[in-house]
Amino acid sequence: MFKQRLIFGLLFGIALLLMFYLDQTRSVGWPARPWSFPPGALMAITMTIAIPFATAEMRNLLAHEHVKISLRVCSISAILCMLWPWLEQISEMLLTHPQGAAAPAIVIAHWFHTVKPHYLVPTVLALAMVWAFVMYSRKERIDGAMASAGGSLLAITYLGVLPGFFLPIRLSHSAGMVVSILLMVKGADIGAYAFGRWLGRRKLIAWLSPGKTVEGFVGGLAFAAIIGSVLTHCSSEFDWWEGALAGLLLGAAGQFGDLLESLLKRDAGVKDSGSVPGVGGILDLIDSPLLAAPVAYWMLK
Numbered sequence: 398m399f400k401q402r403l404i405f406g407l408l409f410g411i412a413l414l415l416m417f418y419l420d421q422t423r424s425v426g427w428p429a430r431p432w433s434f435p436p437g438a439l440m441a442i443t444m445t446i447a448i449p450f451a452t453a454e455m456r457n458l459l460a461h462e463h464v465k466i467s468l469r470v471c472s473i474s475a476i477l478c479m480l481w482p483w484l485e486q487i488s489e490m491l492l493t494h495p496q497g498a499a500a501p502a503i504v505i506a507h508w509f510h511t512v513k514p515h516y517l518v519p520t521v522l523a524l525a526m527v528w529a530f531v532m533y534s535r536k537e538r539i540d541g542a543m544a545s546a547g548g549s550l551l552a553i554t555y556l557g558v559l560p561g562f563f564l565p566i567r568l569s570h571s572a573g574m575v576v577s578i579l580l581m582v583k584g585a586d587i588g589a590y591a592f593g594r595w596l597g598r599r600k601l602i603a604w605l606s607p608g609k610t611v612e613g614f615v616g617g618l619a620f621a622a623i624i625g626s627v628l629t630h631c632s633s634e635f636d637w638w639e640g641a642l643a644g645l646l647l648g649a650a651g652q653f654g655d656l657l658e659s660l661l662k663r664d665a666g667v668k669d670s671g672s673v674p675g676v677g678g679i680l681d682l683i684d685s686p687l688l689a690a691p692v693a694y695w696m697l698k
Contacts, residue, residue, distance in 0.1 A: 429497035461665035475557030483564035562690035585648030592616025621648030654688030
């Protein structure tokens with residue numbers, strides 16, 4: 398199991414680093430540079446591909462509690478919620494520097510600027526909730542209607558709104574900043590696992606996640622703080638202590654995100670959210686970064 402997890406983690410990490418590298422290098426000079434694309438475009442595409450699979454896992458978890466959600470509606474809604482703030486910012490960038498941009502892109506950017514659809518995310522959430530009620534009304538059933546609406550909102554918020562915080566970070570800073578955040582969050586996961594196995598004695602929350610310990614939690618925070626201080630030491634943008642503080646906060650947010658997903662799985666009565674060998678599922682991979690994303694966004698504001 399550990400060997401499978403290590404191999405998958407290395408391959409997945411290399412693929413992610415390649416994606417971030419291309420996202421950074423191919424967006425330089427956009428839109429004037431030929432064959433360039435908007436900052437964050439590869440990130441957006443990657444998350445758009447991943448969301449339906451993650452939504453399918455969430456649907457399966459909810460099904461264990463006899464809660465039904467629409468995979469299509471929740472996937473499309475989550476993708477819209479994830480993309481929309483990024484599309485708004487990209488449109489503003491196009492209008493500010495239109496040189497070299499394609500005519501359709503300029504037209505869309507003008508539409509965004511004129512209509513200013515800032516409230517699309519809450520609108521999508523409201524429509525998804527209404528759709529859940531409509532689904533049950535068509536079947537002339539009332540049992541489970543509220544649970545379906547709540548499950549739909551959970552899936553869209555968890556898998557659309559939360560990851561959507563990463564794209565504005567990419568636009569305001571760089572792909573390297575997103576990588577640094579992920580390194581601190583995943584570093585806390587690795588540190589918690591290692592310190593828990595080495596020194597773990599006291600259970601953190603025994604009824605929720607028996608494998609997690611207080612020593613592992615503290616060790617994970619320490620490891621994330623070290624990673625943060627090292628990363629900022631290599632950068633002139635922040636002081637080392639700011640990196641250490643960021644590591645502590647993001648590490649804590651990531652571990653709480655892990656516990657949140659443990660709560661969902663325990664409620665559903667399953668060990669893993671999916672069947673990826675040695676890992677579990679997509680939700681098991683992204684649980685900690687999801688909760689850390691809004692924390693990172695407001696820290697960098």
